[in-house]
Amino acid sequence: MKRSLLPWLVVAGVLLLLFPLVAEKFYLQLVTKIMILSIFALSLDLLVGYTGLVSLGHAAYFGIAAYTYALAAPSADPANVWLTLPLALAASAAAALLIGALVVRTSGVYFIMVTLAFAQMAYYFFHDTRVAGGSDGIYVNTRPDAIVPGLDLADDLHFYYFVFAALAIVFALLAVILRSPFGRALQGIKANEHRMRTLGFATLRYKLAAFVLAGTIAGLAGYLAAAKEGYVNPEMMAWHQSGAVLMMLILGGMGTLVGAVLGAFSYVLLQEWFSALTKHWQLLMGGFIVAAVLLLPQGLVGLPRLLLRRRGLRSVQPNDD
Amino acid sequence: MIDAVLATDSLTRRFGGLVAVDAVTLSLSPRTVHAVIGPNGAGKSTLVNLLAGDLRPSAGTIRLGVEDITDWPAHRVAQLGIARSFQHTNVFGAFSAFENCRLAAQSRHRSFGRWFVPAERYGDWNAAAEAALAIVGLGGRAGAAATALSHGERRALEIAMALATAPTVLLLDEPLAGMGPEESGHIVALLKRLAADHAILLVEHDMDAVFALADQLTVMVNGRILASGAPDAIRSNAEVQRAYLGTEAPGVI
Numbered sequence: 001m002k003r004s005l006l007p008w009l010v011v012a013g014v015l016l017l018l019f020p021l022v023a024e025k026f027y028l029q030l031v032t033k034i035m036i037l038s039i040f041a042l043s044l045d046l047l048v049g050y051t052g053l054v055s056l057g058h059a060a061y062f063g064i065a066a067y068t069y070a071l072a073a074p075s076a077d078p079a080n081v082w083l084t085l086p087l088a089l090a091a092s093a094a095a096a097l098l099i100g101a102l103v104v105r106t107s108g109v110y111f112i113m114v115t116l117a118f119a120q121m122a123y124y125f126f127h128d129t130r131v132a133g134g135s136d137g138i139y140v141n142t143r144p145d146a147i148v149p150g151l152d153l154a155d156d157l158h159f160y161y162f163v164f165a166a167l168a169i170v171f172a173l174l175a176v177i178l179r180s181p182f183g184r185a186l187q188g189i190k191a192n193e194h195r196m197r198t199l200g201f202a203t204l205r206y207k208l209a210a211f212v213l214a215g216t217i218a219g220l221a222g223y224l225a226a227a228k229e230g231y232v233n234p235e236m237m238a239w240h241q242s243g244a245v246l247m248m249l250i251l252g253g254m255g256t257l258v259g260a261v262l263g264a265f266s267y268v269l270l271q272e273w274f275s276a277l278t279k280h281w282q283l284l285m286g287g288f289i290v291a292a293v294l295l296l297p298q299g300l301v302g303l304p305r306l307l308l309r310r311r312g313l314r315s316v317q318p319n320d321d
Numbered sequence: 322m323i324d325a326v327l328a329t330d331s332l333t334r335r336f337g338g339l340v341a342v343d344a345v346t347l348s349l350s351p352r353t354v355h356a357v358i359g360p361n362g363a364g365k366s367t368l369v370n371l372l373a374g375d376l377r378p379s380a381g382t383i384r385l386g387v388e389d390i391t392d393w394p395a396h397r398v399a400q401l402g403i404a405r406s407f408q409h410t411n412v413f414g415a416f417s418a419f420e421n422c423r424l425a426a427q428s429r430h431r432s433f434g435r436w437f438v439p440a441e442r443y444g445d446w447n448a449a450a451e452a453a454l455a456i457v458g459l460g461g462r463a464g465a466a467a468t469a470l471s472h473g474e475r476r477a478l479e480i481a482m483a484l485a486t487a488p489t490v491l492l493l494d495e496p497l498a499g500m501g502p503e504e505s506g507h508i509v510a511l512l513k514r515l516a517a518d519h520a521i522l523l524v525e526h527d528m529d530a531v532f533a534l535a536d537q538l539t540v541m542v543n544g545r546i547l548a549s550g551a552p553d554a555i556r557s558n559a560e561v562q563r564a565y566l567g568t569e570a571p572g573v574i
Contacts, residue, residue: 176436180435180439184432195411197396198399199396200397200400206433
């Protein structure tokens with residue numbers, strides 16, 4: 001994490017902490033959803049933006065944790081967070097380990113296709129079997145219980161801060177890991193995997209570890225999403241969902257943690273705005289993403305630099321316009 | 322050959338019908354520079370790729386000391402202390418020169434399980450990276466992105482990365498390609514110093530450099546060894562002269 005970014009992060013964190021003081025219930029829930037998707041986007045950024053593995057099946061790990069929670073939750077009483085959360089994360093991690101062990105051997109477009117194929121298998125497993133309510137999904141009637149005195153996750157305000165804490169932890173964890181020798185090796189693999197191998201790095205192991213870590217963090221997001229909505233269905237792991245989180249990264253700027261969060265915020269807010277304008281909001285969204293890719297190759301996170309440079313050029317060449 | 326570090330026996334690599342490396346038997350001794358010369362397409366780079374584990378041989382064996390490393394993957398070969406440089410510069414373009422070498426130094430240590438302490442806190446690795454940059458004359462360019470370096474500087478960075486892995490064997494594929502005379506002289510002097518405690522396989526077209534450096538010289542033509550021996554013997558070898566004078570670059574030897 002660049003030092004100059006730290007004050008901005010603190011400001012953003014404080015704004016998020018204070019937001020519930022002014023927000024109506026609708027907006028409180030909206031930002032809760034956005035923070036959950038930010039965690040999801042951060043997990044994919046570790047793969048796409050830092051390790052160079054473009055997964056188009058990342059929703060599988062989001063959905064597997066959600067289903068694990070829904071299936072493990074008792075029917076009437078709230079589930080214990082400290083039992084169901086580790087279980088859900090373990091399920092996502094195990095799925096990512098199993099699938100990752102196969103897919104990290106491929107690269108480029110093959111990697112994209114194989115991750116998609118495995119995610120579709122998970123999707124159809126839940127969609128076409130009666131294991132967990134088929135295409136109807138399953139309801140979880142109560143929010144999980146964190147068994148901390150004074151913390152009631154059924155309360156939207158408490159749940160908001162619970163999700164905020166999860167986002168802050170994931171962000172900080174990834175920032176630390178990416179600076180570590182392990183994280184540097186991942187970035188080396190993204191830059192030039194062949195060179196990393198010839199330097200002596202067993203790159204497959206690193207890619208698999210990144211895949212499992214990303215799957216586990218996606219599982220955290222999936223768990224929170226299921227807990228928030230009290231409902232899971234196969235659409236949580238549909239390829240639309242994998243595509244949406246990839247678009248968040250493209251929009252915000254991949255390869256930066258801030259970009260992933262910025263992408264989740266802008267994607268969901270744009271979606272809200274466009275769908276208020278027209279029911280064909282996806283058309284507007286598609287156009288917006290295309291424009292963003294063309295005009296902001298580094299995503300929204302690159303916007304300030306782009307503006308600064310443009311202004312810098314003007315001041316250097318005042319007569320050139 | 323007495324106490325050969327790296328030795329091949331009938332090493333062969335086919336690409337379809339083309340035999341790029343054809344039954345090559347050679348050995349590399351400690352503290353020597355073994356130069357491999359030959360016209361373009363002679364199979365020199367393929368030989369380096371085979372030795373580095375980047376390509377699997379079709380037949381034959383490669384040994385390091387007593388260990389048979391014929392089928393070892395590139396990263397395990399590198400871990401044994403066999404470092405290579407590439408004919409076409411192969412560095413991490415967006416990273417600084419320092420980070421290129423720091424990663425190379427990091428490769429010698431356990432980093433898979435090190436997730437929480439910033440990489441720059443490992444002082445030994447930084448020191449190895451800085452020393453490698455300094456030795457090739459890039460000490461003042463540590464902070465520059467690899468893409469911002471001149472061609473000659475990037476060639477030097479290739480060598481620095483190899484050195485940062487603290488190797489015993491260096492496989493250098495045309496390290497002087499595209500370098501100016503001054504840079505080239507600097508690298509030749511460096512290789513002379515490195516030969517004191519490394520085994521160096523040098524593929525090079527610059528014959529002045531080859532004859533200034535080589536203790537042992539192997540000439541390859543069409544994947545085969547045409548001649549191998551002391552530089553003076555090779556220089557006066559009629560077959561070598563014919564091969565060179567007959568095909569290309571008359572008068573290079």
